[in-house]
Amino acid sequence: MIFIDLENNPPPQDWIDRADALTQQLIAAPTIVAKNVIIDANQALWNELKDHLSALSNQKCWYTESINAGAHCHVDHFRPKKEVVEEDGNITDGYWWLAFDWMNYRFSGPAPNVRKRSYFQVVANRALIYGDNCNIEDILFIDPIKVRDPECLAFDNEGRVKPKETVKTARNYKRADYSIRRLNLNAPSLIDQRKDKFRKASILLMQLDKKIQLQSVTWDQSRENEIEIGFRELIQMCSKNSEFSAAVKFCLKSSTYAWALEIVNAAA
The missing domain is CATH 1.10.287 (Helix Hairpins)
Incomplete structure (x- = not known):
């Protein structure tokens, strides 16, 4: 994983305008069911950005740095859009208001995205409703659009990713360990390469x-x-x-x- 400067590489304004209009529809929708109908009906919108996002990393998955030639890569919603699964199995509503927010997208190969699914562990300050501040969440996932986050990972000569921090009770050890597991960073094919x-x-x-x-x-x-x-x-x-x-x-x-x-x- 390396830093990806997503913030300074926005999509075209026309896309942003259409996304903002859909977000307003989500805000106005009276129930979670109604919001999910809008999300499901407009999946094509975020897929429009697949080429834009992949170009920021020379077609590499942002989590694994693998190009995944011929594989079906995904536009991953970093914060899950419809539901959030915590480590204890508890399921809560997702970050529906970020479904069409381009800053919530990450270009992902199949290995991490399939394993990640709706898992998203927040240690403190979880944003539960529209208007809550996601920027103050203490999350376990290492995020490739954060400058310092990729430095939490280390590598060995057998091709495995491991936490750079060695103290298991330390915050960065826990974040690295969680990300390695939930993003499938040590999938056999990735280890070999x-x-x-x-x-x-x-x-x-x-x-x-x-x-x-x-x-x-x-x-x-x-x-x-x-x-x-x-x-x-x-x-x-x-x-x-x-x-x-x-x-x-x-x-x-x-x-x-x-x-x-x-x-x-x-x-x-």
Whole structure:
């Protein structure tokens, strides 16, 4: 998962106007049943934004960083629109007033969206009715449109995602653990692909470090060219447009090579 700057990339004004009109209909609808009828009848509206949202991440799922070529990707309602399922199984009304709010959309591959469904755990300050402030909710899900949230995740050389925080009672450990489970971030296919990227980066790091050490002893232009090619390859792997770039960056940051941070910074 990497940060996605959704806020500064709104959809066309025509779409926003149509969405706002539907939201006003939802507000006026007298019952939850009536509101759900409006939502169900207008699902095509949020699907209009699928290309717009996917373009913000080079077609990568915002949760997994997988491109999911050929798969049926989704426009996920981050805060569920019709019902909310809590960890204890309790079900309450959803955030119906956000059904046509583009800031509530996340581009999702099938693995996380199918598992996520209507789960959304709020620790405190739950917004229960229209007009309540969602911005003060203390939520467990890590959100890709929040700058600091993706940094709660770490990766190992077997391709698994894990909490970066190691204290299990800490808030960020709980958020990472919940998100990994509920977004299916360790689905077998994702682990395999992430493992390949992590190992490729690890091998390239070791190869480059040997060459860099040799350069400090005897400088060689051919070797310098090889180092340049290796640096460029790692920069590309760290690029926000590349699959599993967060895992590659974590690999570089976790290495013992001080120069690896230069690559991470160059790819930013």
